[in-house]
Amino acid sequence: MTTIATDPPRNGPSPLERSYSRLGMLLIAPTIVVFSAVIVYPLLAAIYLSVFSIYTPTLEGEFVGADNYIEMLTGGVFWSSLLTTLIWTVGTLSLQIVFGVGLALLLHQNIWFRSLARSLVLFPYFLSTVVAVLVWRWLFNDLYGALNHGLMQVGIIDMPLDWLGSMPNAMIGVILVGAWKYFPFVVIAVLARLQTIPENLYEAARIDGAGPIARFWDVTLPQLRSVLTVIILLRAIWDFKEFDLLYLLTGGGPVTSTQTLSLLVYQEAFSLNRMGQAAAYSVGMMLVMLVFMILYIRRTKEES
Amino acid sequence: MANVSFTNVRKSFGDFTALESLDLEIHDGEFVALLGPSGCGKSTTLRMLAGLEFPTSGDISIGGRVVNDLAPGKRDIAMVFQSYALYPHMTVGENIAYPLKKRGLKKPERDEAVRRAAELLQLEPLLNRKPKQLSGGQQQRVALGRALVREPRVFLLDEPLSNLDAKLRSYMRAELIELHRRLGKTMVYVTHDQLEAMTMADRIVVMHGGRVQQFDTPDAVYNRPANRFVAGFIGTPPMNQIEGTVQGATFVVNSHRQPIKREAFAASLVDGPAVMGVRPEFVGIHDSGDGLPATVRLAENTGHETIVTLELPDGARIMSRVEAGRKLSVGQPVILRFDPAGIHLFEATENGARLNLDIPVAATLSQSA
Known part of the structure; x- marks a missing residue:
């Protein structure tokens, strides 16, 4: 008879496992502290402020309950601003995707200036927004702008147009500048994905009798699908909350025709000194963005 | 078609x-x-x-x-x-x-x-x-x-x-x-x-x-590998290639004279340097007698056969394939004898062509038996 030695049954983690998890918590603690200070606290503070009527310079005011929210839902400013935001987001994002994918496909070809073109294409994305907007405002200027000058030279218009001061020109203008500024992001992300598509798939498709257009639809596009979903969701979130480009280019004008939600929040808080109402708008804005964020999180979970 | x-x-x-x-x-x-x-x-x-x-x-x-x-x-x-x-x-x-x-x-x-x-x-x-x-x-x-x-x-x-x-x-x-x-x-x-x-x-x-x-x-x-590359590429382990000299009806390696059948080779075979190719299965390992002296360097038993790596006095290595149970110890001196049926001769150049006349292998085997 031999006895087989077995380990005594253990309850819970071993001392080594416990010391590893203590170390893990120690290592993520700084991140949690910073995250709480710059994300969680402002978020909670905004929700807190949104139930008060607060005068911005003194940051004092009284509790008003849901009044700010009632004004948001019934006042009309929020809804028209939301509509403007959606027009801006859909318009600029569509152009970013179309030009971004198109240029990425072009740059993926084996052309001699590819590496130079790849660095140049990033230029708008890396350029400071202030600098870019100042140049665009000069181009768009109705008195001495290069755009009007050029259009008049070739005879498309015979009177200078007011580009940023009238509708729908102002909206078209900001959408174009937004597309110009942010399409390089799409180019780079799509190009990176294009380079990972196995060459064998194209070769197999050629042997199977697929021409260039069939290869785009049957090989390239399905491979780009996941990266395009992520790009669209990310850029939708970023364009939705875009502030500096719009503020500097039109300031929301003419009147409020390019006033997106970010600009509305800013105006309420610092021009009208109604911090509480601004906080309520920003909470409303956050709820809209939450939809995109949930989609994005679900999408990235599926990927992994 | x-x-x-x-x-x-x-x-x-x-x-x-x-x-x-x-x-x-x-x-x-x-x-x-x-x-x-x-x-x-x-x-x-x-x-x-x-x-x-x-x-x-x-x-x-x-x-x-x-x-x-x-x-x-x-x-x-x-x-x-x-x-x-x-x-x-x-x-x-x-x-x-x-x-x-x-x-x-x-x-x-x-x-x-x-x-x-x-x-x-x-x-x-x-x-x-x-x-x-x-x-x-x-x-x-x-x-x-x-x-x-x-x-x-x-x-x-x-x-x-x-x-x-x-x-x-x-x-x-x-x-x-x-x-x-x-x-x-x-x-x-x-x-x-x-x-x-x-x-x-x-x-x-x-x-x-x-x-x-x-x-x-x-x-x-x-x-019937056409040249030294094919001989050295096909077969696991591949064909041994031993440099030496053709002298009449013998192939001389390190003063060992291996008999060869001159008539089995092309007319272009002349006395002088050549390369002898022998597959491992045609390399016999013996304890004594006439043959090429070598030392056992490694014996790998795969279960159904043993692959033996042998070293000649000049450092050249030769592989042999013997039955699985064969007891060989590292460092043991042995005598190698090559089965004449398995001998190929190649030109002494880097990728020398095979010099054997293309008699079917079965025929050469029965001749030597």
Whole structure:
């Protein structure tokens, strides 16, 4: 008879496992502290402020309950601003995707200036927004702008147009500048994905009798699908909350025709000194963005 | 008829010449393996036949028709890739149907063809899965299905088994042989694995440095290697090559005189330096007597045989294959004797040609017995 030695049954983690998890918590603690200070606290503070009527310079005011929210839902400013935001987001994002994918496909070809073109294409994305907007405002200027000058030279218009001061020109203008500024992001992300598509798939498709257009639809596009979903969701979130480009280019004008939600929040808080109402708008804005964020999180979970 | 021929085909990439003057005549229905180490030009040859690369000069023809200017999809060929190259977003059924769809076949016809291919390859339960959900062997079978569904004149296979584990690979070898027998189509198979080439092919093209070294049956490539490269490439372990001198009816190595039959060799065999080739199974290890003295360096018992590495006094190494139970210890001095039936002589140059007269090996064996 031999006895087989077995380990005594253990309850819970071993001392080594416990010391590893203590170390893990120690290592993520700084991140949690910073995250709480710059994300969680402002978020909670905004929700807190949104139930008060607060005068911005003194940051004092009284509790008003849901009044700010009632004004948001019934006042009309929020809804028209939301509509403007959606027009801006859909318009600029569509152009970013179309030009971004198109240029990425072009740059993926084996052309001699590819590496130079790849660095140049990033230029708008890396350029400071202030600098870019100042140049665009000069181009768009109705008195001495290069755009009007050029259009008049070739005879498309015979009177200078007011580009940023009238509708729908102002909206078209900001959408174009937004597309110009942010399409390089799409180019780079799509190009990176294009380079990972196995060459064998194209070769197999050629042997199977697929021409260039069939290869785009049957090989390239399905491979780009996941990266395009992520790009669209990310850029939708970023364009939705875009502030500096719009503020500097039109300031929301003419009147409020390019006033997106970010600009509305800013105006309420610092021009009208109604911090509480601004906080309520920003909470409303956050709820809209939450939809995109949930989609994005679900999408990235599926990927992994 | 789907014979394949390469006539004076050259391929260079810039300054690099991948293939110089390739001439091949592959018969209709033949299974030909292109075998060689990486960079020998075998894949380039296959890819030119597929139309994925263009020859720098020369003609490639299928069924008597020059295909140099035909697009891959128009050559009536199908190719199986090493990575399988299945379309990841399509189901197994859609993958197999794709080449038919591109040829404009209607859905009922496509479904019928897919059903037949799936039946042949036992893929029926997998038709609605995506490639990602399949094992390597299953993906391999889907790739084969996509190739055979269109009933091409020539099948091209680019190292199709190299991503499979050893057991599955030997199973798929048998499957491919069976498939070839059943379809009777011309198949061109690229591999660096001599076992695959030896077991499956009707004929093997041994390639090295952009040139065909030998194009012959597996038996001939093993038993009558055309030159020192083929001798050193085919066989595990490969043929021993021992430098020495021909003197009359003997081959002298380190003052050991190995008798040879002068009449078994070409007239170009003259007295002077040469290389003797002996397969490990023809190297006998003895304790004493006349022969070449050597020392045992390593004895590897594989279970059914023992592979022995021996060292000559001048440092040259010789491999021998002996029965499994043989007791040999490292450092033990032994005497080697070579079976005259297994002796090949090569020119003493780097890739010297074989000097034996091409008498069938069976005949030489019975002569010496």
